[in-house]
Amino acid sequence: MQFIDQAEVDVHGGDGGDGLVAFRREKYVPAGGPSGGKGGNGGSVILKAVANLQTLLDFRYAHRFQAEHGQRGGPKNMTGATGQDLIVEVPCGTMIYDAETDQLLGDLVAEDQTLCVAAGGRGGLGNASFLSNRNRAPETSLPGIPGEVGRIRLELKLLAEVGIIGLPNAGKSTLISALSAAKPKVADYPFTTLVPNLGVVQKPSGDGAVFADIPGLIEGAHQGAGLGHDFLRHIERTRVLLHVIDITTLNPIEHYHTIQQELVAYGHGLADRPQLLALNKVDAVPEDELEVITEELMASSGCDLIFGISAVSRQGLDELLPVIWDILEETRPKEVVPEPEPFPNLVPADMAPTQWT
Numbered sequence: 126m127q128f129i130d131q132a133e134v135d136v137h138g139g140d141g142g143d144g145l146v147a148f149r150r151e152k153y154v155p156a157g158g159p160s161g162g163k164g165g166n167g168g169s170v171i172l173k174a175v176a177n178l179q180t181l182l183d184f185r186y187a188h189r190f191q192a193e194h195g196q197r198g199g200p201k202n203m204t205g206a207t208g209q210d211l212i213v214e215v216p217c218g219t220m221i222y223d224a225e226t227d228q229l230l231g232d233l234v235a236e237d238q239t240l241c242v243a244a245g246g247r248g249g250l251g252n253a254s255f256l257s258n259r260n261r262a263p264e265t266s267l268p269g270i271p272g273e274v275g276r277i278r279l280e281l282k283l284l285a286e287v288g289i290i291g292l293p294n295a296g297k298s299t300l301i302s303a304l305s306a307a308k309p310k311v312a313d314y315p316f317t318t319l320v321p322n323l324g325v326v327q328k329p330s331g332d333g334a335v336f337a338d339i340p341g342l343i344e345g346a347h348q349g350a351g352l353g354h355d356f357l358r359h360i361e362r363t364r365v366l367l368h369v370i371d372i373t374t375l376n377p378i379e380h381y382h383t384i385q386q387e388l389v390a391y392g393h394g395l396a397d398r399p400q401l402l403a404l405n406k407v408d409a410v411p412e413d414e415l416e417v418i419t420e421e422l423m424a425s426s427g428c429d430l431i432f433g434i435s436a437v438s439r440q441g442l443d444e445l446l447p448v449i450w451d452i453l454e455e456t457r458p459k460e461v462v463p464e465p466e467p468f469p470n471l472v473p474a475d476m477a478p479t480q481w482t
């Protein structure tokens with residue numbers, strides 16, 4: 126499946142229906158009054174976050190979203206039919222910007238969250254609404270108001286709690302497939318992964334945490350080298366980064382620093398995100414080599430907790446995961462508990478009796 130994470134589309138709210146000019150004609154009623162009804166309101170274009178979408182692929186083929194127009198008012202003072210809203214589904218994690226001003230209009234994070242991106246116009250009044258003592262037979266009606274029109278930019282930032290980063294071939298995809306049910310392609314050449322993969326890893330508590338495996342970064346990724354660093358966008362919202370370093374390469378320490386530099390160059394606070402270092406493929410090196418490299422990396426990175434793991438034999442994963450769970454627990458966004466509403470004071474203070482008899 127193609128992975129599309131940016132799109133620009135036009136959105137058109139439905140126009141309001143026109144008001145009608147009509148007069149009642151009834152048997153035995155000599156001069157029937159005005160009876161033109163209001164136009165129906167136009168429908169709105171509403172974006173809705175759904176859990177079963179992972180990409181903005183649908184927007185590659187559809188560029189224009191038009192909600193239904195309101196119907197014209199009817200005789201007998203009948204309001205025209207309201208235009209249907211157009212509900213457009215987007216993946217959770219879609220940010221919506223005004224394409225012209227670049228202003229953020231909304232961020233649809235939670236499932237079922239909605240955002241109106243083009244409101245429908247109101248229907249116009251029919252002549253029945255203009256009846257007054259002065260004018261018993263108004264011939265005025267109002268046209269419907271056109272629906273809002275706009276161009277929006279959609280940007281998907283995947284919602285994962287843990288981001289797996291590292292050079293190509295470090296074993297990131299092997300790791301996510303060892304931990305979760307995700308089955309990304311794994312191969313012994315760089316840039317096997319071309320788009321981010323998500324995997325849900327089960328916590329001891331039973332619920333799952335989403336891990337994201339993104340394509341490998343290389344030196345100069347921020348200048349476009351390799352696949353560039355655009356995919357780092359998808360780990361911007363993570364709370365911890367898991368940096369996978371291939372211990373079997375010639376210079377794992379240098380590789381660590383390459384990735385650090387790319388994180389700094391990318392910005393968006395990624396370099397300051399809690400980060401765990403994991404030397405991967407320890408099944409392929411003697412134990413004393415693991416010790417030496419771990420110490421070198423500790424000295425060079427200033428990090429005193431480094432994991433030796435093997436994504437293939439699953440060695441070390443049982444030590445690594447609890448630390449991830451702890452960090453997720455510590456960095457859990459605080460739930461905002463709304464202040465309880467004060468008990469409504471039904472009697473205004475100045476009218477309250479001063480003494481009860």
Ligand SMILES: Nc1nc2c(ncn2[C@@H]2O[C@H](COP(=O)(O)OP(=O)(O)OP(=O)(O)O)[C@@H](O)[C@H]2O)c(=O)[nH]1
Nearest residue numbers: 294295296297298299312313316317318341436437
């Ligand atoms: N011996 C050993 N080999 C491993 C381990 N983990 C991954 N590999 C091998 O390393 C190679 C690269 O693994 P991938 O998981 O595709 O690496 P990646 O980091 O996702 O690579 P890109 O997608 O290209 O960035 C594959 O041949 C894997 O079989 C490990 O723990 N031990």
Ligand SMILES: [Mg+2]
Nearest residue numbers: 297298317318
């Ligand atoms: Mg990969």
